[in-house]
Amino acid sequence: MMSLSDAVNGFSGEIAWNCADRSLFGACQLETGDQVQVVSSYFGNVIIKAKGKRLAITRDAAERIKLA
Template identity: 45%
Template structure:
């Protein structure tokens, strides 16, 4: 298991769990980043990542991306 920051680009990953605060977890759930969701890291810039989930592209800051495990 590794974080979104360490995930390989353009490869489909499954979210195992995240350890974000309740506020951030609620936001991620609304965006579709829930346990079991399929995500693909499209780009990574200094730890910040852009992921594709459910046909949407979402930018995630480094601190949050490090807490989402795939």
């Protein structure tokens, strides 16, 4: 299992575990089992596409999201 901060551009996967602060994601909550695609990754900070939206996630939050 790897963290979202370790994913590379173009990676598609499923969220296996999310212990990031849910208030960071606003109306687009990421749940276990959701499909995500990494649009861009820069020094651990990532932009993902999930549920038809794009989200920018800081390195600290991305380290708490594990992918299957």
